[in-house]
Amino acid sequence: MRIWKNAVSGLVLLVGGVWASLALALTGAGPEGSHVARSLVAVALVALAVAAWWWRSRRWGVAVMLLGCLSVYGWVRTFQPSNTRDWAPDLARAPWAEVAGTKVTLHDVRDFRYRSTTDWDPAWYTATYDTDALTDASFIVEPFSGFYGAAHTMVSFGFQDGRHVVFSVEVRREQGETFSALGGLFRRFEITYVVGDERDLVQLRSNFRHDDVYVYPVNASKERITAFFMDMVQRMNGLHTQPEFYDTLTSNCTTNLVRHFEKVATKNVPYDHRTLMPAFSDALAYELGIIDTDVPLEQVRQRYHINARALAAQGRDDFSARIRAPLETAAAPVP
Incomplete structure (x- = not known):
């Protein structure tokens, strides 16, 4: 049971980290391409979640990751579509x-x-x-x-x-x-x-x-x-x-x-x-x-x-x- 819980919580950290990294890099990216520097925020989020998991508990690690992903999602929603860009x-x-x-x-x-x-x-x-x-x-x-x-x-x-x-x-x-x-x-x-x-x-x-x-x-x-x-x-x-x-x-x-x-x-x-x-x-x-x-x-x-x-x-x-x-x-x- 412990191994199963570790696997599930590890998967949450992995999937959440990948999603947050892609969302930060790609959201609102225009002709200049992906914002790689933003992905460092996701790296910091994963590091914080792993630290919480290691020093406190699996629940703390998962909670930190979910809260971080929720924050990233809220940021993504601030981007609004437009009809007035420099179009091809x-x-x-x-x-x-x-x-x-x-x-x-x-x-x-x-x-x-x-x-x-x-x-x-x-x-x-x-x-x-x-x-x-x-x-x-x-x-x-x-x-x-x-x-x-x-x-x-x-x-x-x-x-x-x-x-x-x-x-x-x-x-x-x-x-x-x-x-x-x-x-x-x-x-x-x-x-x-x-x-x-x-x-x-x-x-x-x-x-x-x-x-x-x-x-x-x-x-x-x-x-x-x-x-x-x-x-x-x-x-x-x-x-x-x-x-x-x-x-x-x-x-x-x-x-x-x-x-x-x-x-x-x-x-x-x-x-x-x-x-x-x-x-x-x-x-x-x-x-x-x-x-x-x-x-x-x-x-x-x-x-x-x-x-x-x-x-x-x-x-x-x-x-x-x-x-x-x-x-x-x-x-x-x-x-």
Whole structure:
């Protein structure tokens, strides 16, 4: 029993020390990177807890560590999200919308033209969309290379005039800042809804990052797709006026989409490993009947893998139509 109690109290000291060290180093860290010097406070906390454990009792050591972690947590909560930082150029503008009946005017729709992932011509535009003219929605999955289960997910909405607009939930990076999944647990990044043209948000990923991209049509009624679209617009406007922090576990690109997908799903969308490992989120969508289920999932993936079509359509005004065309048509020579 004594050995078991020692093991449990030792584990509390270890886990508490690691958490406090990460929280102190990463919370509020911007482009300058982790605040290593702050971690020394956690080292001092561990030393104090071990001393209390050694000289007094296990309970004293655990109490010191828990009190210290509670103090660090209180300090972490003092950091507040902001919409007024020195943002990276591709995230410089936060989109917002004006809604008048069925008309939705989207401001700061991103439409960059890329020569590479680091060289582009920036552009934004304002456009009005009529929800009465909504025709479809697409669930977009972009698995990352190099990390099992990692992916980015987006949603695109199509209209009768052929236009498509994409909603992408992303980390809003500052100038010189890079994403860190670990940092995303400690109030390091704000979250934003990037709204853009498919020639930007899809083509960037398929043609310039050379990641696999899957564009799955969403199986839902016009009414559900409209509710889906308006739910994303409302959330986007909310973040424009009241910023929030990104959280790797609870508020990332896919967990936010899960809440919106409840507008089109006929079943409850479960929170499981496929939302934390979004490279498999299409399997969840398949299970719920949100995407095609007429053939096995692997065949559905092959059907909606758009990279070859995207490369053939690069730079074309009809990019959205061509990536949805049959492969042999989309790959036809450009006149």
